Amino acid sequence: MSRPPQRLDPLLASTNRLAMMAVLHDVDQVEFVTLRDRLGVSDSVLSKLIGGLAEPGYVTVRKGVLGGRRTTWVAATRRGHRALTGHVAALRALIAHVGTAEPERSLSRQ
Protein backbone atom coordinates (compact mmCIF):
# COMPACT_ATOMS: atom_id res chain seq x y z
CA MET A 1 0.00 0.00 0.00
CA SER A 2 1.48 3.41 -0.96
CA ARG A 3 1.70 6.20 1.57
CA PRO A 4 -0.81 9.01 1.19
CA PRO A 5 0.67 12.14 -0.40
CA GLN A 6 1.87 14.82 2.00
CA ARG A 7 -0.35 17.91 2.08
CA LEU A 8 0.85 21.46 2.28
CA ASP A 9 0.07 22.89 5.69
CA PRO A 10 -1.87 26.17 5.35
CA LEU A 11 -0.58 27.26 8.74
CA LEU A 12 2.96 27.23 7.33
CA ALA A 13 2.11 29.12 4.14
CA SER A 14 3.37 32.38 5.65
CA THR A 15 7.12 32.88 5.22
CA ASN A 16 7.55 34.13 8.79
CA ARG A 17 5.72 31.16 10.28
CA LEU A 18 7.70 28.76 8.11
CA ALA A 19 10.99 30.42 9.06
CA MET A 20 10.07 30.32 12.74
CA MET A 21 9.22 26.62 12.61
CA ALA A 22 12.45 25.95 10.70
CA VAL A 23 14.43 27.64 13.48
CA LEU A 24 12.55 25.75 16.20
CA HIS A 25 12.98 22.46 14.35
CA ASP A 26 16.75 22.51 14.79
CA VAL A 27 16.99 23.64 18.41
CA ASP A 28 15.08 22.60 21.50
CA GLN A 29 14.25 26.07 22.77
CA VAL A 30 14.80 29.63 21.57
CA GLU A 31 14.54 32.75 23.65
CA PHE A 32 12.07 35.43 22.51
CA VAL A 33 14.56 38.24 21.73
CA THR A 34 16.89 35.87 19.90
CA LEU A 35 14.01 34.60 17.79
CA ARG A 36 12.77 38.13 17.14
CA ASP A 37 16.20 39.28 15.94
CA ARG A 38 16.66 36.15 13.91
CA LEU A 39 13.40 36.60 12.04
CA GLY A 40 13.79 40.37 11.80
CA VAL A 41 10.31 41.14 13.12
CA SER A 42 8.94 43.33 15.89
CA ASP A 43 7.90 42.11 19.34
CA SER A 44 4.23 42.37 18.45
CA VAL A 45 4.63 40.50 15.16
CA LEU A 46 6.54 37.72 16.89
CA SER A 47 3.90 37.52 19.62
CA LYS A 48 1.25 37.07 16.93
CA LEU A 49 3.35 34.46 15.15
CA ILE A 50 3.80 32.53 18.37
CA GLY A 51 0.13 32.82 19.24
CA GLY A 52 -0.85 31.64 15.78
CA LEU A 53 1.29 28.53 16.09
CA ALA A 54 0.58 27.87 19.77
CA GLU A 55 -3.15 27.73 19.19
CA PRO A 56 -2.98 24.63 16.93
CA GLY A 57 -0.36 23.12 19.23
CA TYR A 58 2.72 23.60 17.05
CA VAL A 59 4.72 25.51 19.66
CA THR A 60 4.77 25.95 23.41
CA VAL A 61 5.97 28.90 25.47
CA ARG A 62 7.41 29.01 28.94
CA LYS A 63 8.54 31.88 31.11
CA GLY A 64 12.13 31.81 32.27
CA VAL A 65 15.27 33.81 32.95
CA LEU A 66 18.25 34.52 30.70
CA GLY A 67 21.24 36.54 31.85
CA GLY A 68 19.33 37.74 34.89
CA ARG A 69 16.31 39.07 32.97
CA ARG A 70 12.90 37.52 32.61
CA THR A 71 12.14 36.20 29.17
CA THR A 72 10.06 33.73 27.22
CA TRP A 73 11.35 30.48 25.79
CA VAL A 74 9.67 29.05 22.70
CA ALA A 75 9.83 25.41 21.61
CA ALA A 76 8.29 23.33 18.86
CA THR A 77 6.02 20.48 19.93
CA ARG A 78 6.12 17.01 18.43
CA ARG A 79 3.09 18.01 16.39
CA GLY A 80 4.91 21.11 15.15
CA HIS A 81 7.97 19.08 14.12
CA ARG A 82 5.73 16.65 12.24
CA ALA A 83 3.88 19.50 10.55
CA LEU A 84 7.09 21.07 9.28
CA THR A 85 8.50 17.75 8.08
CA GLY A 86 5.26 16.99 6.24
CA HIS A 87 5.08 20.47 4.76
CA VAL A 88 8.65 20.25 3.43
CA ALA A 89 7.91 16.82 1.95
CA ALA A 90 4.85 18.26 0.24
CA LEU A 91 6.87 21.16 -1.15
CA ARG A 92 9.42 18.73 -2.56
CA ALA A 93 6.67 16.58 -4.03
CA LEU A 94 5.13 19.63 -5.67
CA ILE A 95 8.42 20.57 -7.29
CA ALA A 96 9.18 16.99 -8.27
CA HIS A 97 5.77 16.88 -9.95
CA VAL A 98 7.10 19.15 -12.68
CA GLY A 99 10.36 17.23 -12.92
CA THR A 100 12.69 19.70 -11.25
CA ALA A 101 13.11 18.22 -7.82
CA GLU A 102 15.03 20.15 -5.20
CA PRO A 103 18.06 18.30 -3.80
CA GLU A 104 17.19 16.34 -0.68
CA ARG A 105 18.39 17.70 2.64
CA SER A 106 17.91 16.11 5.97
CA LEU A 107 14.98 17.40 8.01
CA SER A 108 14.63 14.36 10.17
CA ARG A 109 14.12 14.57 13.90
CA GLN A 110 12.62 12.21 16.39
Next chain:
Amino acid sequence: MESSGERPDRSSVDAARAALHTVRAEQERTAAQIQVPAGYDEMIALAIGVWIGVEGWRGPSDRWSVVATGLFAVVLAWQVRRFRERNGAWVGGWRGGRFAGVVAATAVVLIGGLILGRVAGSHGHPWLAVAIGAVAGLCWFGLSRLWMRIYRAELGATR
Protein backbone atom coordinates in the same frame (compact mmCIF):
# COMPACT_ATOMS: atom_id res chain seq x y z
CA MET B 1 0.26 26.88 -3.48
CA GLU B 2 -1.91 23.88 -4.21
CA SER B 3 -1.00 20.26 -3.70
CA SER B 4 -3.96 18.61 -5.30
CA GLY B 5 -3.65 15.91 -7.89
CA GLU B 6 -3.65 18.45 -10.72
CA ARG B 7 -0.40 19.50 -12.30
CA PRO B 8 0.87 22.54 -10.40
CA ASP B 9 1.30 25.80 -12.25
CA ARG B 10 4.59 27.64 -12.54
CA SER B 11 3.79 30.15 -9.78
CA SER B 12 3.03 27.32 -7.33
CA VAL B 13 6.35 25.68 -8.09
CA ASP B 14 8.20 28.98 -7.71
CA ALA B 15 6.48 29.55 -4.37
CA ALA B 16 7.41 26.03 -3.25
CA ARG B 17 11.02 26.62 -4.22
CA ALA B 18 11.06 29.88 -2.29
CA ALA B 19 9.59 28.14 0.78
CA LEU B 20 12.22 25.40 0.63
CA HIS B 21 14.90 28.06 0.27
CA THR B 22 13.58 29.71 3.45
CA VAL B 23 13.84 26.43 5.38
CA ARG B 24 17.35 25.72 4.05
CA ALA B 25 18.53 29.24 4.82
CA GLU B 26 17.31 28.97 8.42
CA GLN B 27 19.03 25.61 8.84
CA GLU B 28 22.32 27.06 7.64
CA ARG B 29 21.95 30.12 9.86
CA THR B 30 21.30 27.90 12.87
CA ALA B 31 24.38 25.82 12.11
CA ALA B 32 26.48 28.97 11.83
CA GLN B 33 25.06 30.73 14.88
CA ILE B 34 25.02 27.95 17.47
CA GLN B 35 28.44 28.06 19.12
CA VAL B 36 29.75 26.13 22.09
CA PRO B 37 31.09 28.61 24.69
CA ALA B 38 34.84 28.57 25.34
CA GLY B 39 35.74 26.01 27.99
CA TYR B 40 32.28 24.36 27.91
CA ASP B 41 33.47 20.87 26.98
CA GLU B 42 36.65 21.18 29.02
CA MET B 43 34.82 22.11 32.24
CA ILE B 44 32.30 19.29 31.95
CA ALA B 45 35.05 16.79 31.06
CA LEU B 46 37.00 17.91 34.15
CA ALA B 47 33.91 17.58 36.36
CA ILE B 48 33.33 14.06 35.01
CA GLY B 49 36.96 13.15 35.71
CA VAL B 50 36.72 14.41 39.31
CA TRP B 51 33.32 12.75 39.81
CA ILE B 52 34.60 9.34 38.72
CA GLY B 53 38.03 9.74 40.28
CA VAL B 54 36.53 10.46 43.71
CA GLU B 55 34.70 7.13 43.54
CA GLY B 56 38.04 5.44 44.18
CA TRP B 57 38.67 7.49 47.34
CA ARG B 58 35.30 7.36 49.00
CA GLY B 59 36.33 4.97 51.82
CA PRO B 60 33.69 3.90 54.34
CA SER B 61 31.71 7.14 53.93
CA ASP B 62 29.75 8.28 50.88
CA ARG B 63 30.31 11.92 51.83
CA TRP B 64 32.96 12.65 49.16
CA SER B 65 30.96 10.82 46.56
CA VAL B 66 27.98 13.03 47.34
CA VAL B 67 30.17 16.13 47.21
CA ALA B 68 31.66 15.09 43.84
CA THR B 69 28.20 14.33 42.43
CA GLY B 70 26.98 17.73 43.62
CA LEU B 71 30.02 19.43 42.11
CA PHE B 72 29.36 17.72 38.78
CA ALA B 73 25.71 18.85 38.86
CA VAL B 74 26.72 22.44 39.64
CA VAL B 75 29.32 22.54 36.83
CA LEU B 76 26.84 21.02 34.38
CA ALA B 77 24.11 23.53 35.30
CA TRP B 78 26.62 26.39 35.03
CA GLN B 79 27.76 25.32 31.57
CA VAL B 80 24.19 24.83 30.34
CA ARG B 81 23.42 28.36 31.52
CA ARG B 82 26.47 29.70 29.68
CA PHE B 83 25.36 27.89 26.52
CA ARG B 84 21.87 29.38 26.77
CA GLU B 85 23.23 32.87 27.39
CA ARG B 86 25.71 32.61 24.53
CA ASN B 87 23.18 31.35 21.98
CA GLY B 88 19.79 32.46 23.27
CA ALA B 89 18.83 28.89 22.55
CA TRP B 90 19.27 25.40 23.89
CA VAL B 91 20.14 22.33 21.86
CA GLY B 92 19.59 19.11 23.79
CA GLY B 93 21.63 15.98 23.27
CA TRP B 94 18.91 13.54 22.27
CA ARG B 95 17.82 14.04 18.65
CA GLY B 96 17.58 10.43 17.47
CA GLY B 97 18.93 9.25 14.11
CA ARG B 98 22.69 9.65 13.73
CA PHE B 99 22.93 11.11 17.24
CA ALA B 100 21.72 7.92 18.93
CA GLY B 101 25.12 6.19 18.78
CA VAL B 102 26.90 9.19 20.29
CA VAL B 103 24.35 9.51 23.11
CA ALA B 104 24.53 5.77 23.84
CA ALA B 105 28.34 5.90 23.90
CA THR B 106 28.22 8.85 26.29
CA ALA B 107 25.91 6.94 28.64
CA VAL B 108 28.23 3.93 28.55
CA VAL B 109 31.26 6.12 29.32
CA LEU B 110 29.58 7.81 32.29
CA ILE B 111 27.87 4.79 33.84
CA GLY B 112 30.76 2.43 33.03
CA GLY B 113 33.29 4.93 34.39
CA LEU B 114 31.42 5.33 37.66
CA ILE B 115 31.10 1.59 38.15
CA LEU B 116 34.73 0.88 37.24
CA GLY B 117 35.95 3.73 39.44
CA ARG B 118 34.02 2.38 42.41
CA VAL B 119 35.26 -1.17 41.78
CA ALA B 120 38.87 0.04 41.47
CA GLY B 121 38.54 1.91 44.77
CA SER B 122 36.99 -1.03 46.58
CA HIS B 123 39.92 -3.22 45.48
CA GLY B 124 42.48 -0.80 46.89
CA HIS B 125 43.41 0.96 43.63
CA PRO B 126 42.23 4.55 44.08
CA TRP B 127 44.70 5.89 41.50
CA LEU B 128 43.24 3.54 38.95
CA ALA B 129 39.89 5.27 39.56
CA VAL B 130 41.58 8.61 38.89
CA ALA B 131 42.94 7.23 35.61
CA ILE B 132 39.51 5.90 34.68
CA GLY B 133 38.06 9.32 35.45
CA ALA B 134 40.63 11.00 33.20
CA VAL B 135 39.88 8.62 30.34
CA ALA B 136 36.12 9.07 30.81
CA GLY B 137 36.53 12.86 30.76
CA LEU B 138 38.55 12.69 27.55
CA CYS B 139 35.97 10.35 26.00
CA TRP B 140 33.17 12.75 26.91
CA PHE B 141 35.12 15.63 25.39
CA GLY B 142 35.57 13.74 22.12
CA LEU B 143 31.96 12.56 22.01
CA SER B 144 30.67 16.07 22.63
CA ARG B 145 32.77 17.44 19.76
CA LEU B 146 31.59 14.57 17.53
CA TRP B 147 27.98 15.36 18.42
CA MET B 148 28.42 18.96 17.34
CA ARG B 149 30.06 17.92 14.06
CA ILE B 150 27.10 15.68 13.29
CA TYR B 151 24.72 18.52 14.20
CA ARG B 152 26.41 20.92 11.80
CA ALA B 153 26.53 18.28 9.08
CA GLU B 154 22.81 17.58 9.51
CA LEU B 155 22.04 21.23 9.06
CA GLY B 156 24.18 21.40 5.94
CA ALA B 157 26.77 23.79 7.31
CA THR B 158 29.82 24.25 5.16
CA ARG B 159 32.19 24.56 8.11
